[in-house]
Amino acid sequence: MLRPDLALIARNVTPGARVLDVGCGDGALMAALRDQRNVDARGLEIDPVNVASAVGRGLSVVQGDADTDLHYYGEGSFDYAILSQTLQTTRRPDRVVEELMRIGSQAFVSFPNFAHWRGRLSLAFGGRMPVTRLLPDTWYDTLNIHHLTIDDFRALVKDRGWSIDGQWFLNGVKETTHTNANLFAQHAVFLLRR
Amino acid sequence: MATVPASSDSRFGLARQVRLSGPLRLDSGAILTPVDIAYETYGTLNVDRSNAILLCHALTGDQYVASQHPLTGKPGWWWRMVGEGKPVDPSRHFIVCANVLGSCMGSSGPASVDPTRDEPYAMRFPVITIGDMVRAQALLLDHLGVDRLRAVIGGSMGGMQALTWPTIFPERVESTVVIASTARHSAQNIAFHEVGRQAIMADPRWRGGDYYADGDVPSAGLAVARMAAHITYLSEAGLTEKFGRRLQARPDSPGGQKTFGFDADFQVESYLRHQGLSFVERFDANSYLYITRAMDYYDIAEDHEGSLARAFAKTKARFCVVSFDTDWLYPTAESRVIVHALNASGAQASFVELASPFGHDAFLLEAPELNRVVDGFLRAGEQR
Numbered sequence: 345m346l347r348p349d350l351a352l353i354a355r356n357v358t359p360g361a362r363v364l365d366v367g368c369g370d371g372a373l374m375a376a377l378r379d380q381r382n383v384d385a386r387g388l389e390i391d392p393v394n395v396a397s398a399v400g401r402g403l404s405v406v407q408g409d410a411d412t413d414l415h416y417y418g419e420g421s422f423d424y425a426i427l428s429q430t431l432q433t434t435r436r437p438d439r440v441v442e443e444l445m446r447i448g449s450q451a452f453v454s455f456p457n458f459a460h461w462r463g464r465l466s467l468a469f470g471g472r473m474p475v476t477r478l479l480p481d482t483w484y485d486t487l488n489i490h491h492l493t494i495d496d497f498r499a500l501v502k503d504r505g506w507s508i509d510g511q512w513f514l515n516g517v518k519e520t521t522h523t524n525a526n527l528f529a530q531h532a533v534f535l536l537r538r
Numbered sequence: 539m540a541t542v543p544a545s546s547d548s549r550f551g552l553a554r555q556v557r558l559s560g561p562l563r564l565d566s567g568a569i570l571t572p573v574d575i576a577y578e579t580y581g582t583l584n585v586d587r588s589n590a591i592l593l594c595h596a597l598t599g600d601q602y603v604a605s606q607h608p609l610t611g612k613p614g615w616w617w618r619m620v621g622e623g624k625p626v627d628p629s630r631h632f633i634v635c636a637n638v639l640g641s642c643m644g645s646s647g648p649a650s651v652d653p654t655r656d657e658p659y660a661m662r663f664p665v666i667t668i669g670d671m672v673r674a675q676a677l678l679l680d681h682l683g684v685d686r687l688r689a690v691i692g693g694s695m696g697g698m699q700a701l702t703w704p705t706i707f708p709e710r711v712e713s714t715v716v717i718a719s720t721a722r723h724s725a726q727n728i729a730f731h732e733v734g735r736q737a738i739m740a741d742p743r744w745r746g747g748d749y750y751a752d753g754d755v756p757s758a759g760l761a762v763a764r765m766a767a768h769i770t771y772l773s774e775a776g777l778t779e780k781f782g783r784r785l786q787a788r789p790d791s792p793g794g795q796k797t798f799g800f801d802a803d804f805q806v807e808s809y810l811r812h813q814g815l816s817f818v819e820r821f822d823a824n825s826y827l828y829i830t831r832a833m834d835y836y837d838i839a840e841d842h843e844g845s846l847a848r849a850f851a852k853t854k855a856r857f858c859v860v861s862f863d864t865d866w867l868y869p870t871a872e873s874r875v876i877v878h879a880l881n882a883s884g885a886q887a888s889f890v891e892l893a894s895p896f897g898h899d900a901f902l903l904e905a906p907e908l909n910r911v912v913d914g915f916l917r918a919g920e921q922r
Contacts, residue, residue: 386886386887392890392891392892392893395888395889395890396890396892396907396910396911398888399858399888399890399911399914399915400910400911400913400914400915401914401918402914402915402917402918402919402921403888403918404856404886404887404888405888405889405890406877406881406887406888406889407889407890407891408874408877408889413878416877416878416881416882417881417882418881418882418884421884
């Protein structure tokens with residue numbers, strides 16, 4: 345079973361497209377895109393064990409760091425650049441998204457929404473950084489170094505003058521309404537265009 | 539096209555040697571003819587000739603990739619990678635491994651007889667390059683009736699050949715595996731090689747390379763060259779773990795002792811001396827000079843107006859690049875240079891840095907992750 349945000353992205357990629365999956369993990373999305381939608385998928389992944397798994401399943405994956413290695417990819421060299429659940433782990437998320445927009449004609453970006461009401465309650469009344477199913481780590485051992493909300497991301501998109509071709513919101517495995525997504529969605533997927 | 543080779547075809551099998559007229563035009567401008575190539579094949583070339591894999595050996599390697607070595611009696615140098623149920627599998631691949639040009643296990647090199655003089659070439663053998671080695675391999679594949687390679691695979695200098703193949707023959711290679719290697723020899727690489735060459739040439743028995751007639755070979759110089767090079771194949775941590783500062787056992791002192799002299803007191807000294815001595819039993823000093831020179835001249839970008847990406851512009855081959863974290867001879871940064879050029883050229887590229895305590899030699903040793911990566915990479919090409 346593909347993670348819900350990945351399944352959502354897979355459904356919305358045009359068959360036969362060229363895709364760069366930044367932070368591709370063990371290549372689950374790439375394999376699904378290759379097998380179900382005849383996509384020419386390439387991946388970038390920081391963890392060597394994940395890379396070995398992905399290459400072992402026949403995928404073209406390069407070990408590297410989204411923060412430093414994206415500039416080696418040519419401008420407009422992919423139809424889609426995908427960044428799923430990785431944005432909040434980068435040192436400069438804005439620059440990473442800029443690179444995605446340069447490399448891909450369109451870019452999918454998915455991230456956990458830190459403004460979900462559970463997190464807000466936890467912080468407002470518990471006075472502690474939220475630890476939830478989606479954000480299971482404590483503040484000191486989390487890989488998520490740049491927490492963001494859906495409204496934060498929209499503000500970045502507006503500031504850079506990009507346009508939103510699609511947006512989807514998830515609560516657990518289910519898609520949820522756009523209304524008050526910043527409060528009620530655990531997870532967001534955006535499709536951007538320059 | 540010729541008929542499908544039967545098992546009785548004398549071109550195929552273990553310990554083969556062929557004399558090809560060539561002529562082979564070398565990068566230096568010299569012409570080499572005839573061209574002798576010693577090689578082995580494993581498995582069977584399939585009907586549509588689509589299952590051929592070329593394996594390329596390293597500096598002191600040879601064609602005995604998966605069969606017992608005739609001089610040392612040891613198993614083939616890459617038995618962990620090649621064999622039934624291994625990533626490179628004779629039950630589904632037709633596998634070719636040839637002794638490189640310039641070497642001394644049956645392919646043309648300085649120890650071969652120069653037909654114009656009826657005596658060994660010695661230092662009259664033309665200086666060769668990695669590209670020349672690749673073109674000689676292509677001559678052999680022509681002879682074997684192999685037009686396209688499903689894969690060309692190599693580690694270290696073998697990786698240099700594997701990476702060079704699609705730049706010279708972009709149409710003949712479907713995929714390339716480059717392990718613990720580089721796209722060019724660095725100043726440090728050249729420096730270590732120069733130490734080895736000077737050790738050989740400083741041996742009074744080297745005599746300008748003309749030592750074949752009386753068989754009194756420059757073994758002391760060659761052994762020192764091997765000892766110096768061998769250090770670069772291991773990691774500091776690996777050496778420490780294997781030997782530390784432990785002393786060599788002696789008949790009168792099982793735990794060893796300092797002799798306050800210059801015997802091999804330390805185990806690491808004894809080990810290196812053994813490496814040097816056993817190497818000279820199986821390798822020609824002049825070949826060592828020629829092959830290290832070929833590696834030093836190696837710089838793929840230099841042949842393509844300084845752009846490594848341009849070198850790969852014409853090929854549709856898939857690439858798999860693997861480095862090891864403790865390899866300081868061809869460190870991961872060198873592999874990243876290759877990968878960035880492949881990305882820039884739009885090639886299908888995979889790259890992974892694997893963890894190993896063994897340094898550069900890791901690709902020849904137990905490395906399950908390496909096998910998993912190579913196996914998956916090759917199978918992906920076979921599904922299409």
